[in-house]
Amino acid sequence: MTQVREAVLADLPVLVELRTAMFTAMGVTEIDPDWRPTAQRWLAARIEHPDHCLYVVEDGGQVVSSALGSLSESKPSPARPFGYDLHISNISTLPGFRGRGHAGAAFEAVLNWGRSRPGPVRARLFATADGRGIYERAGFVTSTWPSLGRDLS
Structure with a gap:
């Protein structure tokens, strides 16, 4: 049985595991293993914050997927002239549970949360090749002005 729900503090270890799986799927090399405790503290500060939402998907009682808004x-x-931007991230599913619609369910929960906010909300995200289809089916298109980035430290 599959269930989508808001994340709670007890989910923090698996949320970090899901974030790790996301970076692995993206081909990101882990340079500093100490990032995990920092990620856990960062996520903990946002689980109940009114400007953030974090949804998980359970399959058979196990958290297997997540998405953050x-x-x-x-x-x-x-x-x-006014409105809000919803940045969607951390969409990840544990490897053994991919291809079952879990990421799409978590993603849709974040979109619904964004739709419930006051004022116009524009959703944005960065897509991997594997996830791109989910987002395009939801109406997301490539931005006219692509994002550029650089580390300043």
Whole structure:
């Protein structure tokens, strides 16, 4: 039996495991294993924060997938004078449970949370090749202005 629910503090170890699985699937090399306790503290601070939502999917009573939404106020622009941006991240499923719709269920729960917020909400995310289809089926398109990044430290 599959169940989608909000994450609780007891889920923190598996949430870090899911984040690790996500980075592994992305081909990210682990340089510093001390990132895990930091990630756990970071997630703990957001589980009950009103500007964040964290959903998990249980399969047979085991947490196997997750998705995180983080809401921030949009900067005013000529096309959008007010509103919010929902950054969706941490969409991950444990390897043995992939291909069963769990990531899509967690993702949809975050989208529904975003839809329930006041004011217009624009959702954004970074997609891997494996996850891209889920997002495109939900109406996400490649941005006209792609994101660029750089470490400053």
